[in-house]
Amino acid sequence: MEKVTILGSTGSIGRNTLEVVDLLSQRFKVVGLAAGRNLALLYKQAEKFKPEIIALEREEDAAKFKQNCKKPYPQIIFGTKGVEEAARYFKNDIVVSAITGIKGLRPTMAAVEAGKRVALANKESMVTAGFLLRQAADKNGAEIIPVDSEHSAIFQCLAKERSQDVKKVILTASGGPFFQLSRQEMKLKSLDDALKHPRWNMGKKVTIDSATMMNKGLELLEAQSLFCLEPQQLDVVVHPQSIVHSLVEMKDGSVLAQLSITDMKIPIQYALTYPERCESPLPALDLKAVKLLEFMEADQEKFPLLRLAFLALQKDRCFSVALNAANEIAVEAFLNKEIKLIDIFEIVDETINSSVRTNIETLEDIFLIDRETRKRARNLIRQRI
Ligand SMILES: NC(=O)c1ccc[n+]([C@@H]2O[C@H](COP(=O)([O-])OP(=O)(O)OC[C@H]3O[C@@H](n4cnc5c(N)ncnc54)[C@H](OP(=O)(O)O)[C@@H]3O)[C@@H](O)[C@H]2O)c1
Missing domain, CATH: 3.40.50.720 (NAD(P)-binding Rossmann-like Domain)
Structure with missing residues (x-):
């Protein structure tokens, strides 16, 4: 056992x-x-x-x-x-x-x-x-x-590949509940609206991160670290059906992908049984019922936290720590109904503009940046309420 x-x-x-x-x-x-x-x-x-x-x-x-x-x-x-x-x-x-x-x-x-x-x-x-x-x-x-379903997909696609043959890793995003809305329309959205994810049933924090597309930003940074990728090797496409969980483009032009129904029990089971696979009682993926798989550009202007995450791929490690901390505090304030959804974007942006820079060698260095960033984000929130 x-x-x-x-x-x-x-x-x-x-x-x-x-x-x-x-x-x-x-x-x-x-x-x-x-x-x-x-x-x-x-x-x-x-x-x-x-x-x-x-x-x-x-x-x-x-x-x-x-x-x-x-x-x-x-x-x-x-x-x-x-x-x-x-x-x-x-x-x-x-x-x-x-x-x-x-x-x-x-x-x-x-x-x-x-x-x-x-x-x-x-x-x-x-x-x-x-x-x-x-x-x-x-x-x-x-x-x-x-x-994470995206990283499990990438992990599975890369299983038999040499790292030097990988050109690009493309994370798919459902787009969340507000993907089709303008920034103006997003301003009117409540906490209850943001908690209604179109595809996945998840905890509150990750559901709000999906609504702001920060979830995809965090996943970009997670993929960079997990798979040792250069910033230019990472991209995001919006795929509203959430059937293709991510893709890997190889240098010969082949694109590998992992597909399944939208259920976290599949990647969880794989992580437990890897490298084996066990039978699953879940329904099989029925592509004829799905009919359509769409892929589109993720709008970084409308979802500025995704833009900041792409920027973080290029920056030093302190930037990612600060981005995560500022986001955690802003999401907490939104969940407590202290700020609006759109305020999350501004608070995170303003907070990380002046975040601490230090050499990260231990977990304690990370927690120092985390604490300082949280303080700054909370001050900005206090000024708004
Ligand atoms: N949900 C998904 O589909 C999904 C997919 C991919 C990745 N993830 C990632 O997985 C993580 C968990 O997500 P989730 O959606 O499962 O979140 P969640 O539903 O909010 O669950 C969080 C869990 O952590 C526990 N917890 C919180 N603070 C704790 C503490 N100080 N000590 C011990 N336990 C504590 C909570 O306990 P109580 O509820 O008892 O307070 C709860 O069991 C997140 O990082 C998320 O980004 C989630």
């Missing part, structure tokens, strides 16, 4: 992972779960999967959880240190990293340093610390297998 710990088990990726593990219960056993505040769901998960270790975000929730635990009692820990401990738990073979935001970075690094296979959904850790994670993976014999 392969032992799995899921960081962010109560979230969208976490729940999908547990469905996959349940279906493949002959092969995988859940030994650890980590979650934030959704205790009700975590109880149910713990009862069904009987993990040995559970990490919660807050001490008071851990105490509450402990009181209601049933036999066999798991070890219950809390805080960032607790989540890191669950990530490096000695029995883990695979750690699914699915906490949202830079909060996922330390536990992801803990799993990598412990030499685990990391099924990586938390794109923010690769955006901010990709080179440190890759260095640590090489040193400790860890594997980083992408879960």
Whole structure:
């Protein structure tokens, strides 16, 4: 049996992972779960999967959880240190990293340093610390297998290719709910409108990032780090059907692509079973029913965060860290209804114009830039409300 710990088990990726593990219960056993505040769901998960270790975000929730635990009692820990401990738990073979935001970075690094296979959904850790994670993976014999559908597609296309034969990697984007709207029309869109993604059912932060197309920007930076690509080797096309999950153009003119129905359980399962493939109970892709696959230009003027991400590909690492931090704070403020959707663009742009520059050698350097950028973004938000 392969032992799995899921960081962010109560979230969208976490729940999908547990469905996959349940279906493949002959092969995988859940030994650890980590979650934030959704205790009700975590109880149910713990009862069904009987993990040995559970990490919660807050001490008071851990105490509450402990009181209601049933036999066999798991070890219950809390805080960032607790989540890191669950990530490096000695029995883990695979750690699914699915906490949202830079909060996922330390536990992801803990799993990598412990030499685990990391099924990586938390794109923010690769955006901010990709080179440190890759260095640590090489040193400790860890594997980083992408879960994001685009990166899973690229990973699969590149499996048998030599890096010198790759000309371009093209990420597909659904375009989100506002792709067809003018900037003026976008100004009128509410939080509820932004949370209605046309294709994917995801957590709130990544859904808002999809509406602003920052999600694709983060994915560009994630792809650059994961696959060691030059800025000019990366591009984005809008593909509203979300059937082609990304493409790789080879130097002989061949274009490789991975296609499937729109369901995260497919890339999650692949990250768990790689290099093998297992049967899936999901419906097969029916191309005759899909009929049409469209591809169009992504408008960087209308979606300025995507333009900033393309710029970040060329800039130093501090820029990506600051871009991510400013975006996290602006999205949080939008989710709290403190600012409008369109304000996210301006706040991120203004914040990173004056962001800290330092040499990044450790995670602490990254967290320094992150903290300073967050402060600046919060000040700008305060001035608006
Ligand atoms: N959803 C997708 O389809 C998708 C696709 C590709 C990539 N991703 C990436 O995967 C990551 C997760 O996305 P998601 O959509 O699954 O997010 P989500 O639904 O918001 O779930 C986030 C999870 O993290 C937990 N969490 C938050 N803070 C925590 C902390 N301090 N300690 C422990 N657990 C904590 C949450 O717990 P509670 O809910 O209990 O508070 C929840 O289980 C993101 O980086 C996203 O960009 C998602």
